[in-house]
Amino acid sequence: MPLSGIKAVLIDDSNTIRRSGEIFLTQAGCQVVLAEDGFDGLSRIIDHRPDVIFIDIMMPRLDGYQTCTLIRNNREFKTTPIIMLTSKDSLFDRAQGKLVGSDLFLIKPFSKKSMVDAVIKHTRGKQEEDSNGQ
Numbered sequence: 001m002p003l004s005g006i007k008a009v010l011i012d013d014s015n016t017i018r019r020s021g022e023i024f025l026t027q028a029g030c031q032v033v034l035a036e037d038g039f040d041g042l043s044r045i046i047d048h049r050p051d052v053i054f055i056d057i058m059m060p061r062l063d064g065y066q067t068c069t070l071i072r073n074n075r076e077f078k079t080t081p082i083i084m085l086t087s088k089d090s091l092f093d094r095a096q097g098k099l100v101g102s103d104l105f106l107i108k109p110f111s112k113k114s115m116v117d118a119v120i121k122h123t124r125g126k127q128e129e130d131s132n133g134q
Helices: 015-027 038-048 064-072 093-100 113-133
Strands: 006-013 031-035 052-056 080-088 102-107
Touching: 006 015, 006 038, 015 031, 015 113, 031 038, 038 052, 038 064, 052 064, 052 113, 064 080, 064 093, 080 113, 093 102, 102 113
Parallel strands: 006 031, 006 052, 052 080, 080 102
Antiparallel strands: none
């Protein structure tokens, strides 16, 4: 399983997106924790210390950009890969994502392959450490 030993938090206000992402990632061996919004997501990140974080941009209360900024301001999660999930793919959105510290944009609807490939790309070092018994 390509994502064995990897922990992910997936934050999205859409139940369909949360469930799709959970299925795709768990089938690849990833442990997945779900959150419905940015506030919920922040507490799940603190509790579970994921290797990768997926964040929807358009959410009520605390949007993805605000959530990403708060995560990046925490010393423990400064380098944790953050993948933004969005149906918005403008140059402005990508620039805003980079400004707040996201590592990648995944456009909805995403495929299992694109999601798994994104995790592999951004957690390669972690997977090598785990396979070497570190």
